Amino acid sequence: MKGTLLVKNVKHLVTCDANDRLLDGVDVFVRDGVIEAIGHVEETAEDVIDASHMVMYPGLINTHHHLYQTFSRNLPQVQNMELFPWLKTLYEIWKRVDEDVVYYSSLTGMGELLKTGCTTCLDHHYVFPKGAGGDLMGAQFEAARALGMRFHATRGSMDLSVKDGGLPPDSVVQTVDEILCDSELAVKKYHDGSRYSMGQVALAPCSPFSVTEELLRESAVLARKLGVRLHTHLAETRDEEQFTLSHFGMRPLAYMESLGWTGPDVWYAHGIHFNDQELQLLARTQTGVAHCPISNMKLASGVALIPRMLELDVPVGLAVDGSASNDGSNLLEEMRVAYLLHRLNWSRKAPSGYEILKLATRGSARILGRDELGQISPGMAADFFLVDFDRIEMVGAQFDPASALCTVGLKGSVDYTVVNGRIVVRDGRLVNVDEDRIVEKANAAVENYING
Numbered sequence: 001m002k003g004t005l006l007v008k009n010v011k012h013l014v015t016c017d018a019n020d021r022l023l024d025g026v027d028v029f030v031r032d033g034v035i036e037a038i039g040h041v042e043e044t045a046e047d048v049i050d051a052s053h054m055v056m057y058p059g060l061i062n063t064h065h066h067l068y069q070t071f072s073r074n075l076p077q078v079q080n081m082e083l084f085p086w087l088k089t090l091y092e093i094w095k096r097v098d099e100d101v102v103y104y105s106s107l108t109g110m111g112e113l114l115k116t117g118c119t120t121c122l123d124h125h126y127v128f129p130k131g132a133g134g135d136l137m138g139a140q141f142e143a144a145r146a147l148g149m150r151f152h153a154t155r156g157s158m159d160l161s162v163k164d165g166g167l168p169p170d171s172v173v174q175t176v177d178e179i180l181c182d183s184e185l186a187v188k189k190y191h192d193g194s195r196y197s198m199g200q201v202a203l204a205p206c207s208p209f210s211v212t213e214e215l216l217r218e219s220a221v222l223a224r225k226l227g228v229r230l231h232t233h234l235a236e237t238r239d240e241e242q243f244t245l246s247h248f249g250m251r252p253l254a255y256m257e258s259l260g261w262t263g264p265d266v267w268y269a270h271g272i273h274f275n276d277q278e279l280q281l282l283a284r285t286q287t288g289v290a291h292c293p294i295s296n297m298k299l300a301s302g303v304a305l306i307p308r309m310l311e312l313d314v315p316v317g318l319a320v321d322g323s324a325s326n327d328g329s330n331l332l333e334e335m336r337v338a339y340l341l342h343r344l345n346w347s348r349k350a351p352s353g354y355e356i357l358k359l360a361t362r363g364s365a366r367i368l369g370r371d372e373l374g375q376i377s378p379g380m381a382a383d384f385f386l387v388d389f390d391r392i393e394m395v396g397a398q399f400d401p402a403s404a405l406c407t408v409g410l411k412g413s414v415d416y417t418v419v420n421g422r423i424v425v426r427d428g429r430l431v432n433v434d435e436d437r438i439v440e441k442a443n444a445a446v447e448n449y450i451n452g
Helices: 067-072 083-094 099-115 136-147 176-190 213-226 238-248 252-258 276-285 293-298 306-312 331-349 353-368 435-451
Strands: 004-014 022-031 034-039 047-050 054-058 060-062 118-125 150-157 199-205 230-234 266-270 288-291 316-318 384-388 416-419 422-426
Touching: 054 353, 060 316, 060 331, 060 353, 067 083, 067 099, 067 118, 067 435, 083 238, 099 118, 099 136, 099 416, 099 422, 099 435, 118 136, 118 353, 118 416, 136 150, 136 176, 136 199, 150 176, 176 199, 176 213, 199 213, 213 230, 230 252, 238 252, 252 276, 276 306, 288 353, 293 331, 306 316, 306 331, 316 331, 316 353, 331 353
Parallel strands: 004 047, 004 054, 060 118, 118 150, 150 199, 199 230, 230 266, 266 288, 288 316
Antiparallel strands: 004 022, 022 034, 054 384, 384 416, 416 422
């Protein structure tokens, strides 16, 4: 039994529901991980939060990450590089990834996400070094369970190494048969497609310049046979565009479309360099985009045409991308940067602060295929976070609570995060794990990994 939770006297409730309701002075009652009632609630509960000074928001949903990269962020040798040289340099470190690195980097990255209001994390893990041993995906699910986070894993893959014209070293690529076999096993072992599921799996060959045409085509066939979603990087840089033009005679999206990679079960990370005709194709096919503004800025990749995507009803969610290209796991920060970036580029046509919040909640839920997430209303999963506005950083921010997280921003942790009806962050600290112990163990693992 997940039990009951009552959030009393919520000062402002930003529902992000279909009617964009902002409710004041309400109670929210949760039973067995599901929101049962909103209003004046007479029920008693096993756990109670007094939210009389707090604003309540739907849990944020991260649609693209590389948690293992938490252990290779802020390295001086790559700070001024663009994507292709950045990748080639870091692969020499990433080829040493093992189960210990994956477990502690996942605890670290997901812990930061939870502390900043994110309740669901999608991770794109595609580095499976020869001889790494262990169950790398299993380590991620173990970390998510320890923290209490809703987790979507992808079985990423690479089969095109340097010797075949790709970017990754030979030691981190696998054969198509190995990848497909392990992908099917991962789905059968870890994917729960039921409503309110805490764990799901998608298939995610890494990118057009690190996988073969055969792997992309066969992964699409397998994913649809298994009833799971498809994900990859696309249209991130001009270098990628030149790669697909020179190798396949097609722009990136046309190449992916030729291999069965469009549709409502597909979403791409980045999507910066789409032209208008391609955006209309995404809209027609309901193919999604995970917007990663901070990573795109750090790697000088460009600015995605988010206002135009929203105008066309392309499914768009928000994401932090890999910690080594961000260098953090903070979706609240991503929201504010997204808001400011598009204001700079689009002025009055840019999304409002509230519209950016909806990208990180309803929009992200849409591209993950989770219609029970991303809003606060009866029948939805009880995933949300609360921010006490009686703090010095939020003085004067109370006039538009729906936009405040983007226009003003939140410097620091949220007060509470609730996932599946359970409090996982209380007073800005993780509830289910010893943060100090994680920091100690993770720092030791980082030293061994980087200097190994």
